[in-house]
Amino acid sequence: MRIRIVDAFTDRPFAGNPAGVLLLDSFPDDAWLQNVAVEVNHAETAFTHPLPADGEADWALRWFTPTTEVALCGHATLAAAHVLHTTGAHRGPVRFTTRSGVLVATPGDDGSITLDFPTAPLxxxxxxxxxxxxxxxxxxxxxxxxxxxxxxxxxxxxxxxxxxxxxxxxxxxxxxxxxxxxxxxxxxxxxxxxxxxxxxxxxxxxxxxxxxxxxxxxxxxxxxxxxxxxxxxxxxxxxxxxxxxxxxxxxxxxxxxxxxxxxxxxxxx
Missing domain, CATH: 3.10.310.10 (Diaminopimelate Epimerase; Chain A, domain 1)
Structure with a gap:
């Protein structure tokens, strides 16, 4: 099984925020996901798998820290979208279904990725x-x-x-x-x-x-x-x-x- 480490919110290695990314066929049990996140030992590890065509989203996405699953994570979403685009697993905007609703990641012409997230109520x-x-x-x-x-x-x-x-x-x-x-x-x-x-x-x-x-x-x-x-x-x-x-x-x-x-x-x- 392929695993990537991606530095997010940076255009150079060894800066920004590192995240583990795994492209799966489906989500295994939560204990395995958490164990992988412990092994990766970065702030978050992103797990994503493709969804059936014609739904509200293209991929399912979950994020785990070394201690727990979280409801929202920006840098690991960016990292997951980067892997999907650079490997050819997905082209164009990608819609992720998550615990915080559907989040969209859109690639830019300059190699950047824009995430559409809910604004936090202050x-x-x-x-x-x-x-x-x-x-x-x-x-x-x-x-x-x-x-x-x-x-x-x-x-x-x-x-x-x-x-x-x-x-x-x-x-x-x-x-x-x-x-x-x-x-x-x-x-x-x-x-x-x-x-x-x-x-x-x-x-x-x-x-x-x-x-x-x-x-x-x-x-x-x-x-x-x-x-x-x-x-x-x-x-x-x-x-x-x-x-x-x-x-x-x-x-x-x-x-x-x-x-x-x-x-x-x-x-x-």
Whole structure:
């Protein structure tokens, strides 16, 4: 069985967010899927199989972290679409049926892929007691991102604060279902991005996610309102780093990025 490792939201190897991708005939039992995700040991592993023609979707898609299945994942969806397109398993836009509804991935002429995802509903909430100490920064604004992701979005003072965060991951786990998205406006938009973020997801076994597509379904409406533009670029400033182009379209958010296959091998188990 072929297994690929794809770096998503980057156009070069060893950057962006790596994901395992397996093209299957059908989904085996959940224990096997979880064991493969543990073996791959990246933030997510994507499992996908073709569906009958003329349905609402072309492929079924599921995502597993090393500890659990998740309801929405951007970078592993991008990685799966990249494998389908580069191997010729699917041509043109691909419709995935997922736990978050039908998600569409459309290839661009420049080699990028655009994901059509549900926009996260942002609800202002009071910063929980202790979250500033766990994060290591004082929140300026705090939002719940809704049931699909279950994150807490926290705006902090500036880009330098985001870059310098050294949170207590164990302590952060008590403040949201999945994790914490931290963000600030870019200090210099001429560098090619409008806002910066980092994402910490200890509740799904990921202390810091390199580049999080699903987080940008919340970051896009947050920054579009503040910056007065529907099309933006976000830098997720993890050690691997990556860029996500966002376009807010009401209840849907388009996320655009590149991907690179770095491993193409055989799974023997």
């Amino acid at each position: 609800t202002p909430v009071a910063a929980p007691n202790g979250v500033a100490e766990a994060l290591g920064a004082e929140p300026l604004a705090t939002f719940d991102t809704g049931p699909n992701t279950g994150d807490l979005l926290i705006e902090v003072a500036d880009e330098r604060t985001v870059l310098g965060l050294t949170p207590d991951h164990k302590a952060l786990a008590r403040y949201s279902k999945r994790g914490i998205i931290t963000t600030a406006r870019a200090e210099d938009a001429s560098r090619g991005y409008d806002f910066v973020s980092r994402c910490f997801f200890p509740n799904v076994g990921i202390d810091e996610d390199p580049v999080t597509g699903s987080a940008h379904t919340a970051l896009a409406p947050f920054w579009s309102e503040r910056l007065g533009r529907t099309t933006l670029t976000g830098l997720q400033a993890s050690p691997r780093s990556g860029l996500v182009r966002t376009e807010l379209r009401g209840e849907r958010t388009h996320l655009t990025g590149h991907a690179v296959t770095v491993v193409d091998g055989e799974l023997l188990a």
